[in-house]
Amino acid sequence: MTTDLTLSADPDSLQNRAADYERVTAALDYLSENWRNQPDLAAAARAAGLSPHHFQRVFTRWTGASPKKLVQALTHASARKLLVDGASVLDAALETGLSGPSRLHDIFIAEEAATPGEVKSGGSGLDFSYGFAPSPFGSAVFLIAPRGLSGLAFCNRGEEAAAFDDLAQRFPEARFLHDDAQARDWAGRVFDAQAGEAPLPLALYGAPFRRQVWRALLAIPPARTVSYGDIARAAGREKAARAAGAAVGANPISWLIPCHRVLAADGRLTGYHWGLDRKRAMLAYEAATG
Structure with a gap:
């Protein structure tokens, strides 16, 4: 033959x-x-x-x-x-x-x-603005770098200071200026965005593998979910599901980088930095509005 x-x-x-x-x-x-x-x-x-x-x-x-x-x-x-x-x-x-x-x-x-x-320098010389604004998922905390959004966290009313500290400790040598007006402007751009608008600029600071994972999160369509193993494969490290899970948990920009769309391999809701109740609400919100 x-x-x-x-x-x-x-x-x-x-x-x-x-x-x-x-x-x-x-x-x-x-x-x-x-x-x-x-x-x-x-x-x-x-x-x-x-x-x-x-x-x-x-x-x-x-x-x-x-x-x-x-x-x-x-x-x-x-x-x-x-x-x-x-x-x-x-x-x-x-x-x-x-x-x-x-x-x-x-x-x-x-x-x-x-x-x-x-x-x-660990953030020395970086200047961030930060502020608080209402959102569909509670109080939102925005951390804004000159080149784009570097942090978006959610918390319950009265917990804003702790939520800001959680973001700011990632940049121990940076300078921070409180500006709620800028945060409210960003809240409008994030939560009232119209279909077809240009993507918001994100300024991501982190080690290479973490940024690979965060980019993989950006590829998950709304109202869809994936497993941590799926994210590890998308980031080029198929056998590193645990490391991918840690990188997902370290995501500094909630909602826009949709770590809430990642579930355990058996479909359970696990490991959300801003609370499982909020993760469940985000998935329901997407299902209802998608």
């Missing part, structure tokens, strides 16, 4: 998908070994045996990210660890194959809306 390995004209055929798997695997191996050299698209395409245009399309379809984005994520994760461990911004940039601090600055802004210096 003979086997015909000729590739089909249909890019989605089984033969082509099998060939693409081998090419993408080769490219992932190449990028994982060589990201410190900051390889360009042409170099990664050569490793896969494809033209740059074809490789970009195939790689993005298989991984959900461009080759450039993957190199950027690997660079950011390594540089972040170096900074937290005490390296200077210049040393972190050079150690990760970048030309200098300005390039590292661009990567950090793109990845977590914080500069390398802000990450290294």
